[in-house]
Amino acid sequence: ISAGIQLLAVYGSKLLFRKYPRGEKSVLSYGMICSNSGFIGLPIARLMFGDLGVIYTSVFQIPLRFTMWTAGLSLFTSVSRKDAFRKLARHPCIIAVFVGLALMAVPIQLPGVLSDALDSLSGCTVPLSMLVIGTILADAPIRSMFSRPVLWYSCLRLVLFPLLIWALLRPLGLDPTLVNVCVLMTGMPAGSTGSILADKYGGAALFASELAFASTLCSIVTIPLLTLLLNTV
Numbered sequence: 097i098s099a100g101i102q103l104l105a106v107y108g109s110k111l112l113f114r115k116y117p118r119g120e121k122s123v124l125s126y127g128m129i130c131s132n133s134g135f136i137g138l139p140i141a142r143l144m145f146g147d148l149g150v151i152y153t154s155v156f157q158i159p160l161r162f163t164m165w166t167a168g169l170s171l172f173t174s175v176s177r178k179d180a181f182r183k184l185a186r187h188p189c190i191i192a193v194f195v196g197l198a199l200m201a202v203p204i205q206l207p208g209v210l211s212d213a214l215d216s217l218s219g220c221t222v223p224l225s226m227l228v229i230g231t232i233l234a235d236a237p238i239r240s241m242f243s244r245p246v247l248w249y250s251c252l253r254l255v256l257f258p259l260l261i262w263a264l265l266r267p268l269g270l271d272p273t274l275v276n277v278c279v280l281m282t283g284m285p286a287g288s289t290g291s292i293l294a295d296k297y298g299g300a301a302l303f304a305s306e307l308a309f310a311s312t313l314c315s316i317v318t319i320p321l322l323t324l325l326l327n328t329v
Contacts, residue, residue: 097278099159101261105129106167112252116245119300122171123290124249127307129171130164131253131284133157135224136312140280140319142218145273150218151200152277154193164289172297241306241313249286250311254318258283262325276326283322285311 109125116124131137134157141149199206206214262279286308295301 097265097274098156098281101278101282102129102159102163105257106163119294120245120303123294123300123304123307124245126168126171126290126293127249127253127286127304127311128257129168130160130287130289131281132287132308132312133160133281133284134287136315136319137281137284141277144280144323145277148273149277151196152274153281154196156277156281158193164287169293172293172299241310243306245303246306246310249307250314253285253311254283254314258322279326280319280322283315283318285315 105128106125109128112128113121113124133153138150138153141153145152205211258279261282262275265275265278286304288308291301291304291308293299294304
C-alpha cells in the first residue's frame, strides 16, 4: 500500500504542479513525495494504536525513504542509481526497521537492561519530535506563509490525498488499524528535508520553509479531524 501511495504521489505531483515555476514545482512535488510521517507520524501512531501502529508506520516508511532519496532527490539535483541505493541502504531509519523486524522474527529475548533502555528511548519520541517541529516553525517566515500555492499544497497533502487513500482502501476489507495508519501517514505535513535540500542545491528554500510551516500548523486541526473520521466511519 505504501509503495502504491508513493507512486501516486510521484506521478500525481507532476500533473498537479506542472504549471508552477520550476523552483516552486520541485518543492511542491517533493512535499507530496516526502511527508513528516517520521517525527509526527510515529508518535501519533504509538499513542493511537500502540506497538502495532509503530510497526505498521515503520514499514510504511520504507517505500517513502526509497522515493525520497531517488525521485525526491532528483527534483533538486541529478542523482545516480548507485548513489541513491547507497544512501538508502545506509539510512538509520531503514537499518532500524530491518533490525526490529529481525528481532520480531527470531525467538530472542533482549536483556532486561537493554530492553528497558530501548523502551525509555522510545518514550523520548514525542518530546523530541516537538522540539524538531518547533525549530522548523521558528525559522519559517510567518508573514508570507499563507500564499495561494502554500494553501493549495496544504489542502492536497493534509485533506484530499488522505481522503483519496481512505476511499480506495475502505472497500477492500483490510485490517482497520492498517488502513487507519496508512490514511493518517498520508495526511502528515511536509517534511523538513525539503527545506534542507532546496537550500543545499540552490532551490526555493524560503518557499520550502513556508510549506513546512503552514502544513505543520494546519495539521494541528486536520490530523484530529482525520482521526475522528476514522473512528466514526
